[in-house]
Amino acid sequence: MTDSPLSLRVSILDDYQDVVRTLDCFAKLDGHDVTIWNDAVADVDVLAERLADADVLVLLRERTKVGEALLSRLPKLKLISQNGHIPHVDLAACTRHGVIASSALAARPSYPTVELTWGLILAALRNIPYESAALREGRWQSTIGLGLRGRTLGIYGFGRLGSMVAQIGAAFGMELLVWGRQGSLERASAAGLPVAASRQALFEQSDVLSLHLRLSAETTGLIGPGDLALMKRTALLVNTSRAELIQPGALVAALRAGRPGKAAVDVFEDEPLTDPADPLLRLPNALCTPHLGYVERDNYEFAYGNAFDQIVAFAHGAPINVHNPEVLKGTVRNEPRA
Template sequence: MTDLTPRLRIAILDDYQDVVRTLDCFSKLRGHEVTIWNDAVADVDVLAERLATADALVLLRERTKVDEALVSRLPNLKLVSQNGHVPHIDLAACTRHGVLVSSALTQRPSYPTVEFTWGLILAAMRNIPLESAELRKGIWQSTVGLGLRGRTLGIYGFGRLGSMVARIGVAFGMELLVWGRQGSLDRAQKEGLPVASSKETFFAQSDVLSLHLRLNAETAGLIGPADLALMKPSALLVNTSRAELIEPGALVSALRNGRPGKAAVDVFEHEPLTDPNHPLLLLPNALCTPHLGYVERDNYEFAYGNAFDQVVAFAKGTPINVHNPDVLKQEHHNEP
């Protein structure tokens, strides 16, 4: 930061692991006044008090909702910066209050999520977490797992992540089966991969069924009890995408009924999940992790690096990756 660049008061929210200050990219904010919050807070009153003097907010994904109720109580706020899509940010409200929203929509796939998906598949199919816990209690080999070679990997949504998960499945010697919207089916067929004849066939034949769909109005609640009931008692459902793709309560009921036999879940309808009595956490046939798919140091360097670049650009008066450009046209827009 040069002597001519304004010094911003920056609040970084939801740094659960207190990792941001250890990242290489954090040095980009040198010279600014930075406050980091490590807890998850949904209470608007608490957030408004904490962020009352902030010029800029830095978010990670959708951990904090930024809407009219919050923005209207932050008179000094000029910028919200993050990486990725912004469904949790009310762009209209930000525009009304003269708050710029910058977020890079890059084409870089989330490689860590693909890797983590396979970590869940291997862990669930071979009962790794259970066997590790049993060994620490002095119990030797209490289960018999299932291998992957020759079994059918169902990919629901053949986009960037789904296609990468599929290719790794081929390396394991699995048979592939693809389902999704027409675009997914066309891409799979172009690569010479088999597509299911129907949604029912897809659920019935998959030994491992992995979801790779973006959550929107069309996909919310797309998978219901009837779909899950078609799955094999030996099958595994994997969800590293969004919990809301499945109808509320449907997966818990399905696992209790034994179809599918197992689930590996990294996403929940309400996050962060801190209730140990959540129905999924109480099921022995559900392997649950706290949305770790994207939580990886290189990925954090990339995401926070983009967010910090946007803060620096804004401070210099040359904002980038702007989602509500009308703010720039406002006659009385507050300069940093």
């Protein structure tokens, strides 16, 4: 570890709300030359031009993919830093180009996602967005909502988030029903919660069905038209996990057919979604939000705080949370600026 930290040129990508500079953890980057980009850019040519002088890239979740095409055009880059899993970063390419990929896999449940899940459930079932907008236009109540007590909450995937959503559902007086892989079923049974008789029963019996599955090769496209057609015409499907869990086009077709009657969605196959003509956004029975699940100040302090700690460690010559340790055996290209 060096006594005098190196001064680095740091580029922070995809700060949509221009909020990073307002975080307490931003002070950790004092002494470094920081540039913040607020727009979403996928074009490699644009990114290569913007980031040509960067020593460090700071990413948030999977907002920007970093692979060979970009890395080959960033000769000064030495470090990619973020928090959480990094499937969007090509580790082999990073190693070939002498770039360290640091990301803390710190265990912190996404409480904001659980909270948003319940915000969406309440808003959708009670028609809150529609009635609020109508009131501003001079129209009094014109719809009738559904309450939660006594209705069945289906939880597909009983991990940390699914279990927290279930606890809140119980507090509302809902009947619970769990389905998922064997681990989910065992955890639900250990918690004394009812397990659905079958996957089909979960779709048929749920008044609210909330998805809490990790996206993987096994779960991609797991839910198809046949599953959605089993749902009640009064049911609500909630997805704050990943859009790819549902087969492309299946949810739009199902909502048009009226089974389920409604959906509340925070995730999309292509993000950021900025096309107002997207079929899902045009449906009156779909409540859509722009992936707000993890977008909360305390969550940002945690995630960016970890990313900035990794930059500080690198600047002192002692990289931490390195996902491609092979790169440490060689020499990281170009010594950072003193």
